Structure formats: C-alpha cells, structure tokens
Amino acid sequence: MKRVLIVDDEDNIVVSLAFLLRQLGCEVATAQDGEQALQQALAAPPDLILLDVMMPGLSGYDVLQKLRAEPRCAQTRIVLLTAKGRDAEIARGRALGADDYIVKPFSTRALSGRVRELLGLDG
Amino acid sequence: MRDALRVRAMLAVAVAAATAVLVAGLLLLGAWPVDQRPLLAQWAAQRAPLLMMAVLVGLAAAAATGWVLLVRNLGFVPHLVHRLELLRSSRPDLRVDAQGGVPQALADAVNALARDQAERRRRYDDELALATQQIEEERDLLAAVLAEQAAAVIACSDAGRILLYTPAAAVLVQQLAPEAYLGLGRTVFALFRRSAVQHGLERLTLARTRGVERPAAAMVLAMRSGALVHARFTPLSGRRLHGFFLHLHAQATPPSAGDDVNRRGVASLRAAVEMLRDFPRMDPAERTRFIAIADEESTRLIQAEGAADRRWPLEDMAGETLLELLQTQFENALGRPLRVAAPDGLWLAAESLALWALLHDYLRQLGADPGADCSLMLEPRDAHVALVLRCPGLPPLVQERWSQWEQAALQAQTLALSPAAILRGHDGELWQQAEGKGFALHLLLPRTDPVPAATPRVIEIAAGAAARGADAELAQLIYTAFDTETTGLEPSAGDRIIALAGIRIVDARIRSREVFDSLIATTRRIDPASQRVHGIDAAMLAGQPSADETLQRFGRFCAETVLLGHNAAFDRRFFELHGDSASSVLARPLLDTLLLSQLVYPQAESHQLEAIADRLGLSALGRHTALGDAILTAEVFLRLLPLLVARGIRTLPQALDASRGTAFARLRY
Numbered sequence: 001m002k003r004v005l006i007v008d009d010e011d012n013i014v015v016s017l018a019f020l021l022r023q024l025g026c027e028v029a030t031a032q033d034g035e036q037a038l039q040q041a042l043a044a045p046p047d048l049i050l051l052d053v054m055m056p057g058l059s060g061y062d063v064l065q066k067l068r069a070e071p072r073c074a075q076t077r078i079v080l081l082t083a084k085g086r087d088a089e090i091a092r093g094r095a096l097g098a099d100d101y102i103v104k105p106f107s108t109r110a111l112s113g114r115v116r117e118l119l120g121l122d123g
Numbered sequence: 124m125r126d127a128l129r130v131r132a133m134l135a136v137a138v139a140a141a142t143a144v145l146v147a148g149l150l151l152l153g154a155w156p157v158d159q160r161p162l163l164a165q166w167a168a169q170r171a172p173l174l175m176m177a178v179l180v181g182l183a184a185a186a187a188t189g190w191v192l193l194v195r196n197l198g199f200v201p202h203l204v205h206r207l208e209l210l211r212s213s214r215p216d217l218r219v220d221a222q223g224g225v226p227q228a229l230a231d232a233v234n235a236l237a238r239d240q241a242e243r244r245r246r247y248d249d250e251l252a253l254a255t256q257q258i259e260e261e262r263d264l265l266a267a268v269l270a271e272q273a274a275a276v277i278a279c280s281d282a283g284r285i286l287l288y289t290p291a292a293a294v295l296v297q298q299l300a301p302e303a304y305l306g307l308g309r310t311v312f313a314l315f316r317r318s319a320v321q322h323g324l325e326r327l328t329l330a331r332t333r334g335v336e337r338p339a340a341a342m343v344l345a346m347r348s349g350a351l352v353h354a355r356f357t358p359l360s361g362r363r364l365h366g367f368f369l370h371l372h373a374q375a376t377p378p379s380a381g382d383d384v385n386r387r388g389v390a391s392l393r394a395a396v397e398m399l400r401d402f403p404r405m406d407p408a409e410r411t412r413f414i415a416i417a418d419e420e421s422t423r424l425i426q427a428e429g430a431a432d433r434r435w436p437l438e439d440m441a442g443e444t445l446l447e448l449l450q451t452q453f454e455n456a457l458g459r460p461l462r463v464a465a466p467d468g469l470w471l472a473a474e475s476l477a478l479w480a481l482l483h484d485y486l487r488q489l490g491a492d493p494g495a496d497c498s499l500m501l502e503p504r505d506a507h508v509a510l511v512l513r514c515p516g517l518p519p520l521v522q523e524r525w526s527q528w529e530q531a532a533l534q535a536q537t538l539a540l541s542p543a544a545i546l547r548g549h550d551g552e553l554w555q556q557a558e559g560k561g562f563a564l565h566l567l568l569p570r571t572d573p574v575p576a577a578t579p580r581v582i583e584i585a586a587g588a589a590a591r592g593a594d595a596e597l598a599q600l601i602y603t604a605f606d607t608e609t610t611g612l613e614p615s616a617g618d619r620i621i622a623l624a625g626i627r628i629v630d631a632r633i634r635s636r637e638v639f640d641s642l643i644a645t646t647r648r649i650d651p652a653s654q655r656v657h658g659i660d661a662a663m664l665a666g667q668p669s670a671d672e673t674l675q676r677f678g679r680f681c682a683e684t685v686l687l688g689h690n691a692a693f694d695r696r697f698f699e700l701h702g703d704s705a706s707s708v709l710a711r712p713l714l715d716t717l718l719l720s721q722l723v724y725p726q727a728e729s730h731q732l733e734a735i736a737d738r739l740g741l742s743a744l745g746r747h748t749a750l751g752d753a754i755l756t757a758e759v760f761l762r763l764l765p766l767l768v769a770r771g772i773r774t775l776p777q778a779l780d781a782s783r784g785t786a787f788a789r790l791r792y
Contacts, residue, residue, distance in 0.1 A: 010387060012416045016394035083386040104390035108397040
C-alpha cells in the first residue's frame with residue numbers, strides 16, 4: 001500500500017485530501033506544519049507528499065529543500081500545493097526538486113489523476 | 124544676337140524701301156507737269172479697277188509680310204510661356220533652347236536664371252531635409268513610444284479634436300463601437316456623448332482650480348454605440364497646445380476576492396463539496412463533517428467579501444446613462460417594457476453591473492411576471508438620488524423573505540455579494556415602501572455634485588463642426604480623397620459602383636492608416652472593357668456589402684471633410700442613384716482634381732490622372748484599383764495646392780468658384 005503524507009496548516013482541506021487518498025487505497029499521514037512534516041518524513045519516508053507552500057514557520061519550499069537533501073527521501077514524490085500560480089514560483093519549486101505543483105482551488109478529480117500517475121496506481 | 128540684328132536689318136530695309144517708293148511716287152506726282160495732271164487723273168480713272176487691284180494686292184502682300192515677320196519673331200511666346208511654367212512649377216531641370224523662333228539671347232538668359240534658381244533650391248532643400256529628418260526622428264520616437272503603450276489613451280484638443288491615440292485605444296474603440304471611426308482630426312464627440320465628456324472636463328477644471336497636484340477626473344462614459352467605458356480625464360498642457368487626455372478601459376467588473384486568503388478558503392470549500400459529490404456512499408459521520416466544512420468556509424468567505432466591499436471604487440455616472448443601461452438589461456432579460464425617467468443633469472456614483480444584478484434578482488424573488496407597466500425612476504433626494512422601481516400589480520416581498528433576501532448572496536455569477544452589501548458598498552440603502560395601493564423598491568444612492576454655477580468655465584468646447592469657416596486655407600482643411608470602380612461607363616443605363624475607396628488628408632499629409640476600402644455587390648453584369656481596366660470579376664463581389672450599406676459607412680468615414688475626386692462628376696452620378704443612402708456623402712463639398720488641373724495648366728493636352736501625375740513628377744504605380752487611384756488623387760492634389768495658391772486660390776470657396784468656370788465643369792453624364 002502506498003503511503004502519503006499531507007502537509008497543510010488548514011485543517012479543512014486536510015480532511016478532504018485525507019479522505020480522497022484513502023479512497024484511492026493509500027495509507028495517509030498528516031502534518032500541520034513544516035517541523036512536523038520533516039520529522040515524519042525523515043522517520044518514515046512516504047511514497048508521496050502533498051505539501052502546502054504557505055505555512056507559518058518553515059514554508060513548503062524550506063521543507064522541500066531539506067527533504068531533497070536527504071538520500072533517504074530520494075524516492076519520495078513531492079507535489080506542492082499553492083494558492084498563487086505565478087510562473088516564477090512554479091519555477092522555484094521545480095528548481096528545488098518538486099515533482100509537480102497544483103494551484104488552489106483545484107479539482108479533486110484532477111488531483112486524483114495526478115496522484116495515481118505519480119504513484120503508479122491502477123485507474 | 125545675330126538673329127536679332129538680322130530681323131532688325133530686314134525690318135529696316137523693308138521700311139526704307141517702302142518709304143523710298145512712297146517718296147519717289149510723291150516726287151513723281153509733284154514733278155508731273157501741272158497741265159498734264161488732269162490727263163493723269165483721266166488715265167488713272169480709266170485704269171481704276173486695275174489700280175484698285177494693284178493697291179489691294181500691295182496691301183495684302185504688306186500684311187502677309189508683316190504677319191510672317193510677326194509670327195516668326197514673336198510666335199514663340201506662348202510656347203515659351205508654357206515651358207517657363209513647367210520649369211517653375213515642376214520641372215526645374217528643364218532648359219529652354221533657341222527653337223521655334225526663340226532668340227538665343229533670351230534662351231540663354233532664361234537658362235542662367237533657371238540654373239541659379241536650381242542652385243538656390245538645392246541649398247534650401249538640403250537645409251529643409253536636415254530639419255525634416257530631425258522632425259521625422261522625433262516623430263518615429265513618439266510613434267514607437269505610443270506603440271509601446273499598453274494603455275488606451277486619446278489626446279484631444281480643447282475643441283474635442285483627436286490629436287493622437289495609442290494603438291490600444293484604436294483596438295478598444297473598435298471592440299466597443301465597431302461602427303465608429305477613431306482618427307486624427309476627427310471629433311471625439313462622434314465617439315462619446317457630449318454631455319458626458321463635458322462633465323468630465325468640468326470636474327477636471329474643478330480639480331485644477333482646487334490646486335490638486337495631479338488633477339484627474341474618473342467616470343463612466345457612454346459611447347454613442349451604447350457601450351460603457353471607464354474613462355479618466357487628465358489635462359494636456361503643452362507650450363502651445365491645450366486639451367485633455369482620455370485614459371480608457373473597458374467596463375470594470377466588481378472587485379473579486381483574488382487574494383490568497385480567500386483562495387485558500389475556496390480551495391477547502393471546493394474540496395469538501397467535491398468529496399460529497401464524488402463519494403455519495405461515505406458514512407454519515409464523514410458526510411456531516413464535510414457539510415460542516417462547506418458551511419464554515421463559505422461563511423468565512425462571505426465575511427471576507429463583506430470587509431472588501433467598503434473598498435469598492437465607484438465612479439460617476441449620468442442618471443440617464445444608468446437608466447438606459449438598466450432598461451436595456453430589463454427588456455432583454457424579461458421581455459417586458461420598462462418606463463424610465465430622470466431629471467436632466469443628475470449624476471450619481473454607481474456600479475451599474477451590481478445594481479442590475481440586484482434588481483434582476485429582486486424581480487426573480489417576486490416570482491410573477493412583472494407586467495407591462497413597470498417603471499424605474501430617478502428622484503433627487505438632497506444629497507442622494509433614489510432609484511425607484513414600481514411594478515403595479517405585484518405584491519412586495521413579505522418581511523421575512525425580504526430580510527433573508529437582503530442578506531443572502533445573490534445568485535449572479537460575477538457577484539457573491541448580498542443586496543445589503545452592495546448598497547453598503549455604495550454608501551446607500553435599500554427598502555420596500557408602501558405607496559397607496561401598491562409599493563415601490565427604493566435604492567438610495569449618493570449623488571455626485573454638479574459643478575456649482577459660480578465656477579468659471581476654463582475649458583470651452585466649441586460647436587461640433589469645424590470652427591474653421593470659409594476663411595480657412597486649403598492646406599488646413601481635412602480631405603477624403605476617393606475613387607470608385609464601376610461595372611461600366613453608363614450610370615443612366617444601369618451601370619453601378621463595384622468598389623469604393625477613400626483615404627484621409629490631415630494637415631496636408633496623407634494618413635496612410637486612415638483608409639476606407641470596400642468592394643460592393645451588384646447584380647449588374649461587369650462590362651468586359653471595364654473589367655480589363657480594374658480586374659474585378661463577379662466572383663470577387665460575392666458576399667460583399669450592398670452599395671447602400673457601403674455608402675452609409677463611407678458617409679461616416681468622410682464626415683466633416685472635403686471630398687476629393689478625379690473627374691468626380693462621374694462618381695457623383697453613381698452616388699446619386701442611391702438616394703438617401705448617399706445623402707451624407709453628397710452633402711460634402713467636392714473638389715475635382717480634373718478641374719483644378721485645368722486651372723493650373725490650361726494649355727496642357729491631357730488632364731487624365733496619369734498625365735497630370737506625370738507632369739507633377741509622381742509615379743503612377745498601383746493604378747486602377749480604387750484605393751490606388753484614391754491615393755494618387757490625394758498626391759496630385761497635394762502637389763497642385765501650392766500652384767493653386769500661387770494663382771490666388773487660397774480658400775475652399777475660391778477653389779469651388781474657380782473650378783466652376785472651367786470647361787470640364789460643364790461635362791454631364
């Protein structure tokens with residue numbers, strides 16, 4: 001079973017995403033801020049991380065950079081969730097090693113599709 | 124020199140001989156014996172016929188000799204004058220030679236003068252070229268700067284004449300008012316209602332007199348096409364130029380929640396709703412959870428919007444404009460008539476889109492068909508204006524429903540605000556009020572003061588038509604040079620126009636961007652001879668607009684200009700066949716380059732457009748298309764202008780009068 005970590009300070013969206021991913025047959029863990037996310041990811045590297053960019057404290061970019069510096073997490077796919085869609089920010093994410101990005105508000109069906117691709121799940 | 128001497132010698136000899144003969148005759152007569160004089164007289168009487176004939180022959184011979192001498196010596200004069208004209212006007216390289224009786228001395232003197240003139244002109248041309256080049260460079264820079272501008276800006280003179288405009292302005296006007304023409308020298312009042320522009324200028328003046336650092340006036344302007352546009356007026360103060368800038372942008376939508384906080388809220392809301400949608404078999408606890416999330420997020424969003432509405436930028440709008448807009452929307456959406464009325468000169472601050480959404484939703488709430496008696500009135504109320512909707516026969520919303528409706532977000536797509544929020548955003552109020560047997564919906568909106576009468580009007584707007592009267596110099600007027608192509612040469616026999624083109628001349632320069640060019644559909648067969656000339660066949664005319672439509676459009680294109688054509692009587696005859704549609708075209712004053720050419724070159728053999736062009740040193744490439752010929756006509760006219768001025772023809776009335784006197788003016792088709 002694929003393991004997914006959802007990182008976002010907004011509780012309400014975490015609820016929806018966790019539900020969605022469970023329906024896809026994944027094992028879901030959640031974190032509310034950057035510190036928690038790093039702890040959990042380093043302890044048990046997941047297959048996929050859905051990572052919000054704008055968080056208090058460590059931002060999604062910070063987390064991304066730290067994780068990409070860890071060989072343990074080399075296989076982990078990381079998708080950034082962002083409320084802004086500016087090209088420069090997307091480029092920054094790519095440059096720091098993100099596998100994909102999604103702009104809020106997104107369609108959960110679209111997100112579903114991407115997750116399946118990234119995790120190699122059957123349709 | 125030798126010619127002259129020879130001539131004089133011959134004349135002298137002739138005169139001397141004649142005198143000698145005369146003197147000899149007189150002496151002989153005198154020496155005749157007195158007693159024999161009667162005999163002489165008798166002798167003469169007997170031979171009277173013979174003598175008579177001799178005298179006549181002698182006189183004839185003398186006259187003939189005189190004439191030959193005259194022609195030989197002075198016959199060259201008209202030819203020389205014509206050559207001098209050509210030399211002076213368009214062929215400075217021309218030289219006169221001692222042919223056709225022109226004395227060498229005269230030829231030499233003329234050529235020397237021509238050389239001097241050419242030299243002087245060369246020097247002048249060089250200096251002029253340098254100055255022109257500098258101006259051209261500055262102009263290029265200006266054009267480049269303008270082209271860079273993403274903003275739609277129009278620069279106007281005090282009188283509302285368009286001085287400059289950015290490409291973005293042309294695009295915007297084209298989108299909002301496809302029937303209108305934006306062009307240099309045109310009046311801005313053809314695009315916008317005069318009262319609206321005037322109001323903006325008054326506000327601008329007020330801002331300036333108050334000493335505001337960067338005076339500007341922002342408002343909604345109604346275009347004549349009905350479209351609304353947001354406009355900002357700023358002053359234009361050059362050293363010699365005074366006027367205003369109009370900064371335009373298309374109708375604004377109300378401010379939307381574009382910032383991150385709201386997007387995140389929307390994201391949560393959307394995700395929760397989509398879970399409910401896509402997983403209907405989720406267990407009840409989860410369902411409850413998602414519904415709670417949806418509730419929470421949407422509430423948060425509405426509150427966030429409520430905070431935003433206080434920042435809503437409102438703009439000035441004329442009461443009549445607002446009513447017209449609402450009336451159109453009402454009648455389109457509900458298929459019912461709406462009576463509207465507003466006092467003159469009432470201005471208010473409003474966001475018309477929001478007000479319409481509100482009214483529409485209210486009517487939907489009332490449920491029933493509004494009927495054919497609805498009215499929407501603007502009534503002044505001190506510092507406010509009341510927009511009052513009355514639909515007799517419909518009961519009002521009961522109190523509970525009213526409160527609900529007032530506070531709930533509208534169903535409209537572009538708006539997530541409640542009616543109460545909208546009116547708060549206007550700093551206004553709304554309520555239902557009983558009136559006799561019926562009721563009315565009142566919307567109270569802020570009134571924007573008209574400028575108090577005491578303030579002197581600094582910017583004057585001249586009456587629409589060119590203030591330039593009959594005294595204007597020809598070079599100052601605006602022209603539309605035009606040409607047509609036709610099916611054949613017989614308008615009275617059924618031939619028709621199949622192409623019409625025009626190009627504007629402003630400030631004695633051809634405006635290559637301000638062009639009219641249209642093919643015209645017809646049922647008439649195209650005469651092969653004509654087709655060989657213009658190359659238009661029936662296939663090219665399929666799907667083209669009708670002559671009536673094209674003439675009306677052309678009438679707008681050439682509004683307020685002087686028409687210029689070559690052999691325009693011909694074209695005019697075709698226009699007249701279309702009656703009312705051509706009335707605005709036929710009303711324009713018309714100058715004919717054929718007649719003008721005859722004024723300037725009365726001696727010339729051909730006044731065909733090609734011949735005139737050639738004489739004036741113009742290339743006749745691109746001929747025989749309507750646009751090509753229109754451009755050539757324009758170029759010919761510009762070259763004829765200084766020649767007309769040299770003949771004392773400086774104004775339009777003078778040109779028209781002089782043209783009427785030429786032989787060609789009497790041609791009829």
